[in-house]
Each structure stands twice: as C-alpha cells, then as structure tokens.
Amino acid sequence: SQTIHQWPATLVQPVGSPLSLECTVEGTSNPNLYWYRQAAGRGLQLLFYSVGIGQISSEVPQNLSASRPQDRQFILSSKKLLLSDSGFYLCAFGLAGKISQETQYFGPGTRLLVL
Amino acid sequence: GQQVMQIPQYQHVQEGEDFTTYCNSSTTLSNIQWYKQRPGGHPVFLIQLVKSGEVKKQKRLTFQFGEAKKNSSLHITATQTTDVGTYFCAGIDYKLSFGAGTTVTVRA
Numbered sequence: 373s374q375t376i377h378q379w380p381a382t383l384v385q386p387v388g389s390p391l392s393l394e395c396t397v398e399g400t401s402n403p404n405l406y407w408y409r410q411a412a413g414r415g416l417q418l419l420f421y422s423v424g425i426g427q428i429s430s431e432v433p434q435n436l437s438a439s440r441p442q443d444r445q446f447i448l449s450s451k452k453l454l455l456s457d458s459g460f461y462l463c464a465f466g467l468a469g470k471i472s473q474e475t476q477y478f479g480p481g482t483r484l485l486v487l
Numbered sequence: 488g489q490q491v492m493q494i495p496q497y498q499h500v501q502e503g504e505d506f507t508t509y510c511n512s513s514t515t516l517s518n519i520q521w522y523k524q525r526p527g528g529h530p531v532f533l534i535q536l537v538k539s540g541e542v543k544k545q546k547r548l549t550f551q552f553g554e555a556k557k558n559s560s561l562h563i564t565a566t567q568t569t570d571v572g573t574y575f576c577a578g579i580d581y582k583l584s585f586g587a588g589t590t591v592t593v594r595a
Contacts, residue, residue, distance in 0.1 A: 408585075414587060414588075415493075415575065415585050415586060415587035415588050416530070416575065416585040416588075418582075418583075418584075418585075421582070462529055462530070475520065475532045475535060476520075476530075476532065476577075476583065477532065478529040478530045478531070479529065480528075480529055481529050
C-alpha cells in the first residue's frame with residue numbers, strides 16, 4: 373500500500389529566513405504530487421502540482437517554489453519567509469494519472485508559524 | 488475560473504439531529520469529491536460522485552450530485568460526536584478545486 377510522509381511536523385521560523393519542507397511517497401511510482409496551504413480555519417489553497425520529475429505547475433504567484441528532484445519526492449521552498457506564509461502545509465498524491473479524475477491522499481501536514 | 492462554494496461555513500448541531508451541507512460550483516463539474524478533516528488532522532477522502540443525480544450512502548452519510556452537475560450535498564443523520572470536523576467538497580473540471588469547508592461541532 374502507499375504511504376506519504378511529511379517533515380517536519382511543526383516549524384517555527386523567523387521572518388526572512390529560508391524554508392524547506394519535504395514530502396515523500398512510498399509504495400507507488402510516478403504519482404501526481406500536490407502542495408496545499410491551509411490558513412487557520414480556512415479551506416485548502418492549491419500551491420503547486422507536479423505530474424513528473426522536474427515538472428512543476430504553479431497555481432498561485434508568491435514567494436514559494438516547489439521542486440521534484442526524484443519521482444516520489446516533492447519539496448516546498450522559500451528564500452525569505454513572510455508572516456503571511458504561516459499555515460498548515462499539506463502534501464498530497466494521486467494515482468489515477470489524470471489530475472481531473474483522481475482521489476487525493478494527504479500527508480500529515482507541516483504546521484508552519486512565521487514570527 | 489472554476490469556483491466551489493460551500494455553505495454553511497459553520498454548523499453547530501445537537502447530538503442526534505440531522506444536518507445538510509451544500510456545495511455549489513460556478514461551472515459544470517466532471518465529478519465531485521468529499522473529504523473530511525478531523526480537528527488537528529489532514530483531509531481524508533470520503534467519496535466521489537460522477538453521474539448526474541447520483542446518490543451514494545455511507546452509513547449515516549448521504550451524498551448527492553445535482554442533475555446539472557453544478558452542486559452537491561452531504562446529509563448526515565443522527566449526528567454523533569465522531570462527526571466533528573470540517574467537510575470539504577472538491578469539484579473537478581480540469582483539476583480539483585476545494586471549497587472552504589463546513590466546520591461541524593456537536594453538542595452532547
């Protein structure tokens with residue numbers, strides 16, 4: 373069966389510091405991968421998705437970036453964090469091949485607080 | 488672009504009562520999914536509806552997809568404390584777009 377891991381689970385960072393969040397998937401190959409942000413008490417905002425190694429689509433312009441250096445690894449980064457970057461970051465994967473048809477399986481998330 | 492709206496944003500329910508949450512899209516959807524997020528947890532897939540007018544049941548939960556494939560509803564009967572959480576609908580035209588969710592609290 374497939375599993376998805378995210379780390380760290382929680383993170384407190386000062387404004388202006390860099391960020392690197394990692395997500396890995398096990399038990400499958402060539403999954404579609406997603407990064408979402410959820411602000412406190414809010415819905416899910418899709419940030420990036422990837423259909424393959426090195427292929428990144430950005431949904432919202434911002435100071436975040438994503439990379440997929442390996443098939444089952446998805447990284448969310450920032451060079452300089454803003455206060456507004458605080459939130460709950462969720463990685464997800466899908467297996468259907470077609471983004472328009474697949475169920476998404478979410479990781480446990482990373483809670484980021486920028487001070 | 489596609490927008491998915493959910494109402495109500497908050498639902499406070501007496502244990503044992505029924506309630507319904509609604510999901511509306513600005514565009515016709517190819518299918519719709521529902522997810523549940525427990526407090527402090529991550530979203531978990533509940534169900535997918537594909538056909539116009541489709542109705543699916545999971546125990547006390549009834550999911551419906553509108554005839555025009557632009558809206559959906561989740562009806563929970565005999566609410567229990569285990570139903571606490573946020574329920575998201577996610578509509579699909581070319582990709583998945585999540586609604587803001589309905590956060591459910593239950594008073595015993």
